[in-house]
Amino acid sequence: MTSVVFVHGTGVREDSYRKSYQRVARGLARVRPEVRLAPCYWGDTYGAHLALGGASFPEREQDRAVPGADGADDPLAVWALLEQDPFAEIELLADSAREDEGGGFAPGRTDPWDALADRVRALAGAGPVTDTTDTTGDGDAAALAEELGPRLYDAALRVAEELSLRLSGTAPGRDTEAMAARAVVALATRLTEHTEDAEEPLPVDGADRDALVRVLTDRLGGTDRGLKGAASWVGGRLLGDPLLWASSPVVQRGRRPMTGKILPGSGDILRYQGRGTGLRTRIADTVALAREREGGPVVLLAHSLGGIASFDLLAMEPAHGVDLLITVGSQAPFLYEIDALTGLRRGDDLPATFPRWINVYDRRDLLGFVGERVFPGRVTDVRVNLRQPFPRSHTGYFAHQGLYERIAAELP
Missing domain, CATH: 3.40.50.1820 (Alpha/Beta hydrolase fold, catalytic domain)
Structure with missing residues (x-):
């Protein structure tokens, strides 16, 4: 048989x-x-x-910087989103504006989004990011700007175009300069990787990234350069996308069960x-x-x-x-x-x-x-x-x- x-x-x-x-x-x-x-x-x-019950997992830090139980206030959730799509914050804001059915400006008035787009566009001709000192953090904005090179200014032109295309005619938002600066940095990083045909993600220190965002926010005339508000707003929307949310450090809270599923x-x-x-x-x-x-x-x-x-x-x-x-x-x-x-x-x-x-x-x-x-x-x-x-x-x-x-x- x-x-x-x-x-x-x-x-x-x-x-x-x-x-x-x-x-x-x-x-x-x-x-x-x-x-x-x-x-x-x-x-x-x-x-x-896991023969040792997961003894190899790092312990989650217990301090005030750790996200809340719902994960919606994790600042790095915003960067997890931008890693996937540098225009994601702009797109989410545009979707929110359509849902609210608000906005609209009278003829003859300067649209605030078009004005922001003009300032972002001006970054391309403002010279290298070496003449502005960031004293609010420990990152090196100039070092990262040099790494990103001309791609930083290519990114500024594309972000300006997206701002006008998607948000012109809608109600002005909060901390828009910082949002635009994050988009420029995220897109410039991606363009640099594509230009160099990189086999792995470009090594970027988070402190340098944040410092460059602060410098660009200053150049755009912004005041609030933090991520707290953006993290809460974006984080709440991210919770509906488990694959995207998994790229954020917030998953440290559920690392053991998630690893148990993929192990x-x-x-x-x-x-x-x-x-x-x-x-x-x-x-x-x-x-x-x-x-x-x-x-x-x-x-x-x-x-x-x-x-x-x-x-x-x-x-x-x-x-x-x-x-x-x-x-x-x-x-x-x-x-x-x-x-x-x-x-x-x-x-x-x-x-x-x-x-x-x-x-x-x-x-x-x-x-x-x-x-x-x-x-x-x-x-x-x-x-x-x-x-x-x-x-x-x-x-x-x-x-x-x-x-x-x-x-x-x-x-x-």
Whole structure:
């Protein structure tokens, strides 16, 4: 009797594996009822866990600078927003003005937003930020201005354009000069990174950033250069966007539960890369037991990280006893290309003992890769269409009936 050993992927724990196992069992029963499905669950033993209860987490500071319980007064929440979109404060204010249905100015009057835009535009011709001393903080505005270079003035022109385009004709706001200064600094930072084709974010000290904002606010004629009011206003709106809010230090309050959610997925990968022998041994033992019990061919059906571990095992162990490897949503070809596999170095050929290999992928699965161009003649790529966006395109394979029909045609 043919045995199919089902090896799960990253982030899976017992309850989830039980459900997946039952789903695979039903799928195989419809197409090949005589096949015996064997479990290979490894999440509890070889997956990642916080064995010390999170002792590695920094303790949250207990002082008056720490945000309140609702997180809406965290000053760095504003910068978390501007990191995503330098015009975000301007856009939020424009949305708020439309909601209020207020504003509007009589013909002949100078629109305050257009006036601010003119002052921002004038920054481009005001010369380098070296002739103004900021005495209200410990940052170095001139050093950061020199780092940002001409991009600082390119940013000023674009911010001025946004102010007129989005806010002209609406009611004037508070601390608008500081808001414009933050937009200029945030955009200049992004433009500098793009110009330099930076591989990582530009290193910017928060004190230097704040000092430069204060200097630019002064040049624009502003008085209130703090973030407290903006943080409360922007923070309240940010609370509705958990992905954006997660980039702010306010998540320190919930760091443990958030890490607990992402640990199984990312932690399993890290642990396997550093301590993968146990998982490969678990797969080998399950294969040996299945062959001993049934005496027939053994197939490894492995998803995601389970496919990587199965690949490594078969590449390293000549007497593996596996007749067919079926990887689903696998990263093995990609890891080979970047020379990150344990079982096979880039440039080395698959051993002659490596079994027949079917690699199933969905083009929308960002974690599913193809192998035919990486291992010519040694793997057959099979494309399925789950009709799901990522990440469901990575987790939905075993709910797809077409997968089992293809598996049925390939099983010994």
